[in-house]
Amino acid sequence: QVQLVESGGGLVQAGDSLRLSCAASGRSFSGYHMAWFRQAAGQEREFVACITWSGDRLYYRDSVKGRFTISRDNAKNTVFLQMNSLKPEDTAVYYCAAARTLGSPPRGADFGSWGLGTQVTVSS
Numbered sequence: 001q002v003q004l005v006e007s008g009g010g011l012v013q014a015g016d017s018l019r020l021s022c023a024a025s026g027r028s029f030s031g032y033h034m035a036w037f038r039q040a041a042g043q044e045r046e047f048v049a050c051i052t053w054s055g056d057r058l059y060y061r062d063s064v065k066g067r068f069t070i071s072r073d074n075a076k077n078t079v080f081l082q083m084n085s086l087k088p089e090d091t092a093v094y095y096c097a098a099a100r101t102l103g104s105p106p107r108g109a110d111f112g113s114w115g116l117g118t119q120v121t122v123s124s
Contacts, residue, residue: 001113002026004096009118012086016122020081022096022115030074032113033099035059035106036081038092038120048094049081050106059106063089086122093117 008020020036035050049070050059058070069082079096097111 002029002032002098004098004113004115006094006096006115006118009094009120011121011123014087014122014124016086017082017084018086018120020083020094020096020118020120022079022081024077024079024098029077029098031100033102033106033110034070034072034079035097035099035111036070036079037095037097037108037111038090039095039117040092043092045095045108047106047108050102051079052102083120086120088122088124091120091122093119 002024003026005023012018031053033052036048037045038048039045047061049068051070051072055072067085072079095117096115098113099111103110
């Protein structure tokens with residue numbers, strides 16, 4: 001398994017941008033599919049975005065399409081989530097996750113390694 005540490009969260013205003021990073025330690029990072037999930041207070045965790053190990057396929061939840069972009073740098077063992085045009089409903093703890101295999105579409109149960117999360121708060 002890989003160990004994951006998220007960073008880049010914070011308090012921003014609606015319409016602002018943030019870039020989340022997830023640093024992975026351990027071997028074979030490039031062999032993992034990576035994803036971002038989020039969990040708002042009192043709500044269930046939800047899928048946000050996913051990138052395959054090679055970067056050739058990207059998945060997004062509908063509400064973030066066109067605003068969020070997931071990317072990865074396998075040389076730096078890091079995955080990113082660029083979040084633009086942020087909305088108050090994007091407020092949540094954002095988690096990075098890694099999977100060896102993916103369902104179609106990706107599900108939380110596919111991911112065996114999780115970070116501790118980073119808080120994103122968007123004020124109106």
